[in-house]
Amino acid sequence: MSLLRRLAGRLLPAAAHDAGRWVVLDVESSGLNPNSDRLLAIAAIAVRTEGRQPRIALGDSFEVVLRQDVSVADKHNILLHGIGVGAQRQGVAPAAALADFKRFIGHSPLLAFHAAFDAALILRACDAARMHRPRNPWLDIEPLAAAVYPTVKSRSLDQWMATLQISCAVRHQAAADTLATAELLLKLWPGAVREAGGELTFAAARRLAAQRKWLPQ
Amino acid sequence: MPAAPQASPSASSQPSPSLLGNLRAELMRHPPFAQMQPAHVDRFIAAAEQVYYAPGETVMTPADGPPTHLTYIRQGYITGRHGDDDKTPGFEHEAGALFPVGAVMGARPVTANYRAHEDAFCLVVPAADVRALAADSAPFADFLAHRALKYLELSRRAVQATFSSQTLAEQSLETPLGQLELKTPLAVPPQTPLAEALALMHDRRIGSVLVADEAGAPLGILTRYDILGRVTLAQVPLSTPIAQVMTTPIRSLTVRDTAQDAALLMSRHGIRHVPVTQDGRLVGLVSERDLFAMQRLSLKHVSTAIxxxxxxxxxxxxxxxxRHLVRHLLGQGVAARQLTQLISHLNDLLTERLVEMLAQDEGVDMARACWLAFGSEGRSEQTIATDQDNGLVFVSDDPERDRPQWLKFARRVNEALDYCGYPLCKGNVMASNPLCCLTADEWSRRFANWMERGEPEDLLNASIYFDLRPLAGAAALATPLTELVERTASALPRFIKQLAGNALRNRPPLSWLGGIETREVDGRAMVDLKFSGTAIFVDVARLYALAHGVTHTGTRERFEALGPLLRAQPQESQAWIAAFEYLQMLRLQVQMAHGDVAPANPNMVELDALNDIDRRMLKESFRVGRRLQQKMELDYQR
Structure with a gap:
């Protein structure tokens, strides 16, 4: 890698990415506070964006449960995400899990519904494991959906799924939620292409989402 | 309940096992995945990419060249239409379907324009992966090779799976007790005084009382036979709790045990009642009499009784x-052809016996007459809710003189049949109608008239009377009639053409997109399985049989004989038969579902009440019917 590229990488960490492979992900956590709760599991799935239409590559998918050393479990949340204490203890050591995750995502841009939450948990987990944070660019699907359907008042993933008639095999299972989120992206795609003026690059998608954010709600 | 991801302690997983698991469960609800090994289904999923088509979006066209992918529909509809105009009929693929199988396997372009009809999520699998999987998975390969016929075949295999000639010969004692209609037993708590228990037995006229604890677990039994020895002769006061005199331990069976087990237990221990439990709780009581009643419901017993x-x-x-026997056999999955034949066989027996009995009573000589069956009975295709369609042919040198006594006799037979549950014919196609009680000459003139005139009413008559079969009396008397139909019809192209035109007025209920069209009845979307289903097959089979001088009256037998005559591929004539029999079975199921009460319309089925595979087979059957009609149109309408 040339000095210039490395320098550019420092200055513009989100610039270099795999344009044809986007990764949609979802995390399960021990609670709803991204600054204090623990990362329990990550599921991710690749969406191929080159060619006539985006395609969810089912075989190019990933899941991992992170080993938890904390013995006290939040029972209430276990009922929601379904990862029991046993499964949490049997998970993969966080450093290995996150290394696998980074290998899986490669240089792909990362997408999630309410991405800030997923990003915060993953980046915090990297810090805790004394690992480099992944520098992949992030995109929140929620404002993108709002930009494509400006009149729809949906906020949560459940509301968007209901509005766009997407079904989920097992809600609050990271893998199933990820597929539903990827399906949401596929459904938004034609409208997003129109809004972006004919071609939806990752940068264009980010512009669309950002533009929506600044509009008065 | 949310399912936990399958955590593996050493490494993360790729592809995601939870994702594969969810999709595998979804795919395995449909053929061919239901028949495949889970590992092969996983391979299909891992090779797949999921795409989305917006409503109206083009999915595939002939101009695309040979398709590179096989498509599986997870959600939504894809419709196909040949050509660009809106007039040509199309077809419809729904969730669970794989397409375009022929084009992918044959590496040729598709012949239709495929379009998403609503929001559609599909899995697309590269053709190379499809072929590789087919090389390893026999059920998958088999499905790809036979697709259309496959659905029908699967259903047939399913209904025949439990069928054996043994089932027809004798009522199966292998029936689990849970499937029998068991009496709800009288059960009392253990501390109940004898006086109270005996009073209950007396009031309800029952031979035994069960003793059960609070949770419903049976503890013991007291039967009428025990009372003499243990209560009366032993002079036990009637204030004694029943627990002190009951028989324990109790011999009980579970709902999963069979009638055979119950019979063995009874004979081994000389007992007459066996309590039946489910999860340790008492749910029924099977008695010796129940088992005896089961024995009575066998083909042999019913025919002996007749x-x-x-x-x-x-x-x-x-x-x-x-009717009970048929319901039972249907429940055991006996195929439609066997069932309708069985019903017709037993109805024949019953009619024969009635004719014989009443002829003796009326003093008429059945050596000089023959009782004829028309319509569905003539074709041996009776379902449960079938009206009478019959007639009489008699020998006479002076018909006007002899007719009244035959009519009087026939009226008694018709009324007796009605009493037995075969309703009088609304169209009056019955031997007690002077027009249906004729000499062979008179019948021949009537038949010849219909064929010559070909008015709508004549064509309707032909469709009932020409499916004729002698049933009781001198069968030879019917021969001139069958021969007349056989010889004359084929020599009258005009009549055949009129018959074809008449048959084409009734079309399978398929929309131009290929979906099933329903009729709203009481707010429910219904399909008439007879009028727009079996009748189409029956009409086409009759027309070709008449045109080609085929003498069989059964629709299946007609199709079998016609296949080679019409130069149809064996696969094609099999599809005609399979579709017809599938529709017949669905009719029987609808009729049976209503129990002993005849439903208002015994041939209507609610589309939403059908499961996925039945709905798909219904559509496929209608499609076969449409193909048959198109063939008939080509042959006789130009």
């Missing part, structure tokens, strides 16, 4: 047994 019947009352009881 032959031995001495009066109309006994015949009516036998007719009820026929």
């Amino acid at each position: 032959r031995a019947a001495r009066d109309v009352e006994a015949m009516a009881a036998a007719a009820r047994d026929i």
